[in-house]
Amino acid sequence: MCGIVGYIGYEQAAPFLLKGLEKLEYRGYDSAGICLNDGQKLVVRKAKGKLQELKELTGYGKNVSGTVGIGHTRWATHGEPSDVNAHPHLSDSCRFAVVHNGIIENYLQLKEYLTSKGMVFRSKTDTEVIAQLIEYYYHGDLIDTVIKVLSKLEGSYALGVISQENPNEIIAVRKESPLIIGLGENENYIASDVPAILAKTRRIYRLENNEIAILRRDGVKIINTDRDEVHKQEEIINWDINAAEKGGYEHFMFKEIMEQPKAIRDTVTPRLKNGRVVLDEISLTPEQLRSFRKINILACGSAYHVGVVAKYVFEKLLRIPVEADLASEFRYRDPIVDEKTLTIVISQSGETADTKEALKEAKRRGSHVISIVNVVGSAIACESDDVIYTWAGPEIAVATTKAYSTQLAVVYLLAIHFAELLGTITEEDYQNYIGELEALPSKIEQILQNEKQVQFLASKLFHSKDVFFIGRNIDYALSLEGSLKLKEISYIHSEAYAAGELKHGTISLIEKGTLVIALATHEPLIAKTISNIQEVQTRGAYVLCLACEDHREVESVAQSTIFIPKACDMMLPSLAVVPLQLFAYYVASLKGCDIDKPRNLAKSVTVE
Numbered sequence: 001m002c003g004i005v006g007y008i009g010y011e012q013a014a015p016f017l018l019k020g021l022e023k024l025e026y027r028g029y030d031s032a033g034i035c036l037n038d039g040q041k042l043v044v045r046k047a048k049g050k051l052q053e054l055k056e057l058t059g060y061g062k063n064v065s066g067t068v069g070i071g072h073t074r075w076a077t078h079g080e081p082s083d084v085n086a087h088p089h090l091s092d093s094c095r096f097a098v099v100h101n102g103i104i105e106n107y108l109q110l111k112e113y114l115t116s117k118g119m120v121f122r123s124k125t126d127t128e129v130i131a132q133l134i135e136y137y138y139h140g141d142l143i144d145t146v147i148k149v150l151s152k153l154e155g156s157y158a159l160g161v162i163s164q165e166n167p168n169e170i171i172a173v174r175k176e177s178p179l180i181i182g183l184g185e186n187e188n189y190i191a192s193d194v195p196a197i198l199a200k201t202r203r204i205y206r207l208e209n210n211e212i213a214i215l216r217r218d219g220v221k222i223i224n225t226d227r228d229e230v231h232k233q234e235e236i237i238n239w240d241i242n243a244a245e246k247g248g249y250e251h252f253m254f255k256e257i258m259e260q261p262k263a264i265r266d267t268v269t270p271r272l273k274n275g276r277v278v279l280d281e282i283s284l285t286p287e288q289l290r291s292f293r294k295i296n297i298l299a300c301g302s303a304y305h306v307g308v309v310a311k312y313v314f315e316k317l318l319r320i321p322v323e324a325d326l327a328s329e330f331r332y333r334d335p336i337v338d339e340k341t342l343t344i345v346i347s348q349s350g351e352t353a354d355t356k357e358a359l360k361e362a363k364r365r366g367s368h369v370i371s372i373v374n375v376v377g378s379a380i381a382c383e384s385d386d387v388i389y390t391w392a393g394p395e396i397a398v399a400t401t402k403a404y405s406t407q408l409a410v411v412y413l414l415a416i417h418f419a420e421l422l423g424t425i426t427e428e429d430y431q432n433y434i435g436e437l438e439a440l441p442s443k444i445e446q447i448l449q450n451e452k453q454v455q456f457l458a459s460k461l462f463h464s465k466d467v468f469f470i471g472r473n474i475d476y477a478l479s480l481e482g483s484l485k486l487k488e489i490s491y492i493h494s495e496a497y498a499a500g501e502l503k504h505g506t507i508s509l510i511e512k513g514t515l516v517i518a519l520a521t522h523e524p525l526i527a528k529t530i531s532n533i534q535e536v537q538t539r540g541a542y543v544l545c546l547a548c549e550d551h552r553e554v555e556s557v558a559q560s561t562i563f564i565p566k567a568c569d570m571m572l573p574s575l576a577v578v579p580l581q582l583f584a585y586y587v588a589s590l591k592g593c594d595i596d597k598p599r600n601l602a603k604s605v606t607v608e
Contacts, residue, residue: 002087002101003027003073004179005196006160006170008215009187013069014061020189020196021051021071026252026396027193027602029073031086034058035097036066037167042097046086068167070160070190072099075602078107079124088160089128091135092119095164098134100127101192102156102177110152130159142166146173146212147225156353158207160190170215174207176379178351181205181213181220183234188215194237195394202237206377235377239394251595253397253489257581258448261441263392263402264574267409268437270391275434277417281388282370284342286421292342295320296335296367298327298358299346300605302400302484306346306372306407308477313411313570317419327358339366344414347371348395348403350378352605359383372410374403388414397596399489401581404481405444408574412437415570436568440575443565447578454579457544457560458586464515467492468506470499470536471519472529478573479519482580489598490588499532512540517580520547520554521564521572533557546576 003024007013017034032054033046043064047053051073058064072087079085088097104110107126114132115121121128133149134142142163156176162169172179172190182189182197182204189197190213194204205222207213211230214221222230249255271278295314297307307324314322325335327345337343343362347355350373359380363369371384374392381387390406416433419425425433467486469479476498483496497506499518510516516536520529526547533543534557545558548566555561564575588595 002029002075002192003196004070004099004101004158004160004190004192005072006070006099006162006172006190006215007187008068008168008170009184009217010067011187012061013066014058014064016200017069017071018051018055018058018061019199020191021073023195023198024073024191024193025051025597026398027073027075029075030081031083032071032073033086033088034064034069034071035088035090035162036064036069037162037164038064038066039167042090042094042162042164044088044090044097046083046088048081048083048086068162068170070097070099070162070170077103078126085123085125087127089123089125089131091131093135096131096134096138097162098127098131099160100130101158102175104129104153104157105155106153130157134161138165142169142171143212143214143223143227146171147227150175150210150225158192168216172207172213172215174211175209176356178349178375178378179207181207181215181222183220186217188217188220190215194239195396198237198239204235204237205232206235208382251397251585253399253401253585253595256395256397256401257578257585259393260402260405260578261444261448263406264409264444265441266391266393267406268413268440271413272434272438275431277413277420277434279388279413279417282386282417284368284386288368289342289418289421291340292320293340294342295322296337296341296343296362297322297324297346298330298343298355298362300327300352300354302404302481303346303348303352303355303407305477305481305484306404306411307344308480309408309474309573310344310411310415312474312477313415314418316570317415317425318422319424325358327352328354330358331361335361335365337362337365337367339368341367343367343369345369345371345380345384346407347380348374348400348407350375350380352380354605356380356383370414372407374406398598398601399485399584399595405574405577409437409440412571433568436571439567440571443567443575444578447564447575451582454562454582455586457562458583458590460560461515461542461544462490462587462590464492466509467494467515467517468510469494469496469517469519470502470529470532471522472499472525473522474569474573475519475522475525475529475576478576478580479517481577482517482519482584485581485584486587488601489584489595490591490593491599492587499529502532502535507535507539510536510539510541514541516541516543518543518545518558519576520545520551521576522569523548523551524569526551526554530554530557546579548572
């Protein structure tokens, strides 16, 4: 969730480091810093708060000289946000500097040992022990020292290291936390994500676990912990550079909402050939698929909400029991998983720490794992038996929109494909579902054309203090995501409930003026949902109802309504989520919230 950037070349490093860190702000942070080798010593500048504080402190990079440097945006895990706890961290003698993403689990034992040897610690972070260990073990060979230090560390890390002793090198290391190497002409780069270096290069290496990169101006060498050279496949990033910019929109989130039709097309179209779903990424045979007695879906946050939708979809089409599990809870409850269980893991970044560990637990118990991720070469992708990439492109806003929608699209593809293999779907239904899937992008475009209606409703309702989302069946699954979107960017207290559960306690919280957002798209249960709407209305609630355009009867029981195009029940969440995203966006905008970087949140949660 933190951001790393590094530069070695012949230009001044500080301006590039600051620009690179700016491109990583979406990951969430509470402080930022840079360290440069000015030819004589290591110079550190860091500041609590937004990156603007660091920019002003360094005169936008003009007040710090050096052509080798590293930078970092920190999201606190050990030690409160402060100037002192911000990265980079120096060793006791100030000869070595380190930036670090991840968590060192045994840092207290290491710190106690180093303190007993006379080393003085300045911060309360786990990261500082790495810099101090490098100094403690250094005897003239920095690579040998780094390898020695790695043998002492327990946990996850992506590291960038520079030193006074080796002024013409950057050392980069990865274990369980993403790190890439950018390749230039007479200059090279490190970064935790592509946008940080995209303005400079499209040529990258992706480091794997326990690989060490040695960057010099004239080249990059990658070795393993045995010092054997590793030959990497160079990857060319083919994103349009504007894909990581706002493209004229006020916020990344709004841009990404508007990109959803294209993102779904990019995900679905290459996998539909001659009217059939073709998933070359899946190695499962029909015999293997028939052997599964249960499907487990593991994810966190919005990806988990995709999993809840998937539970309804898979059980309807495949007739196999499905459990949607929070990955953060899965491995701590002694789950019943074996070789007869298919596990589906969902993660935008492919680096979500809890999800990654849950994946490992499922594999340890013999389960076949399919992952749905957006980032090629990510840890979850690499550790899965099969992986389907969503091809959503870079998503910069912390609150996910197009990643959620493309994950849903992959769920539909999997469900239709598996249903055909299992013989649980008729050819007529198969073709109907293909047609519905192909129509989703154009229907979403139709919804987006009416976004001003949602903006108007937001202007009427943004003062709400408490909001309840209700729905039944797959509408309940969607209500989870609608509620999360609102709370995470507008900071309004919001809860999602299965509408039938209202009478079991929650209705006591409904009073005059309480906003209830009722989802009534699931046709078989619309009459029951209307009854629930009437229940909250009689207690004074203001009801905003979302329904399909052929169910105008909801207008008689709701103060406000939003209508979406009709679609098959299982794909309605792909349509209905769009107005909910827009509503959250406009409410947050009217409240003056920092929409792309909501407080206390991070884009890629790479710590447990």
